[in-house]
Amino acid sequence: MHKKLKTLTFIVIVIIVLITSSHHIGSWMGSAIVDNYKIEILDASQHGFLDRSSVIKFIELTNGEILGKKKDSIDLNTIEHKLKNSNYIKDCEVFYTIEYNNLYASTVLNVVVDQKDPIVRVVSKKRDYYLDANKDVIPWSPKYTEKTPIITGQTDLNFIKNDLFDLCLFIQNDRFLKALIDQIDVLKGGELVLIPKIGDFKILFGKPEAYKRKFKYLKAFYRQILSNDNWGKYQKINLKYEGQVVCS
Known part of the structure; x- marks a missing residue:
């Protein structure tokens, strides 16, 4: 019984640590600062209406400054909706990724666009x-x-x-x-x-x-x-x- 109690206590402690860690990670992720853009134009070899700078310019004109803001203060659905209403964009997808450079974690806003034909x-x-x-x-x-x-x-x-x-x-x-x-x-x-x-x-x-x-x-x-x-x-x-x- 004593051995089983120790095992059960250990499991409970591990669960508490995991929950606490997840809470802290989630809190850190939400408060993370957006550091950079990653723009992918799927059909850039076929059409030339858009390039990286024009996509970023449109995002910032319609949604305000993005870089330097906390991740959880930015509505990705709004960005995606406004991009899809652009004159030149047929479809798009907007999401975050975390990129690591040595010990530094960078939050990147990814924008994948498909131009109209x-x-x-x-x-x-x-x-x-x-x-x-x-x-x-x-x-x-x-x-x-x-x-x-x-x-x-x-x-x-x-x-x-x-x-x-x-x-x-x-x-x-x-x-x-x-x-x-x-x-x-x-x-x-x-x-x-x-x-x-x-x-x-x-x-x-x-x-x-x-x-x-x-x-x-x-x-x-x-x-x-x-x-x-x-x-x-x-x-x-x-x-x-x-x-x-x-x-x-």
């Missing part, structure tokens, strides 16, 4: 912006230009979203068309003129209806005609008429 750029007299895959507006940035087709002419946003967007998305997801189409000029009445990146001709596309069939004819034209070095022979390629490609 522009599908097309709209250029008009009033403004210049992109649309992403969710049809959300992304402001044009003077520090970075995304390589997407440019929409010019009659740039009514409702028309672009409702009548033209699926065509733009089709171009974005097709390797050949993405490399080919540089500009989509919208005429009065909703007809399109496509400007290729290579060649001095224009592609009269008509309205954006039946675009898959029209692009099929366009690809066939490139394979059969332009592969024979006839780049300077035509000024216009007309896809407006069903079942045929008219060149002039």
Whole structure:
């Protein structure tokens, strides 16, 4: 009995020490000072709207100074929510890590962001912006230009979203068309003129209806005609008429 009592007493003491230590560690963790940022931009090789300094600047503009504050005085959910409302951020995650340098423990605010993916750029007299895959507006940035087709002419946003967007998305997801189409000029009445990146001709596309069939004819034209070095022979390629490609 005496031996069992000693064992039980030891176990109770260990539990008390662990609880006390956990309390002190938790208290220390909560009162720890945030020393640094760690910013990770997942798609930095694909898009250049954001960099480390711009993410930190946005955090501090919308949430105030972070470095030097106690960890438990900072609401990570608020930071994450405001980042997700940024014009350029599709998704993000915010969390703390502890990094050790010799005997010094540093509290680091980690921010992982995923940028929005522009599908097309709209250029008009009033403004210049992109649309992403969710049809959300992304402001044009003077520090970075995304390589997407440019929409010019009659740039009514409702028309672009409702009548033209699926065509733009089709171009974005097709390797050949993405490399080919540089500009989509919208005429009065909703007809399109496509400007290729290579060649001095224009592609009269008509309205954006039946675009898959029209692009099929366009690809066939490139394979059969332009592969024979006839780049300077035509000024216009007309896809407006069903079942045929008219060149002039």
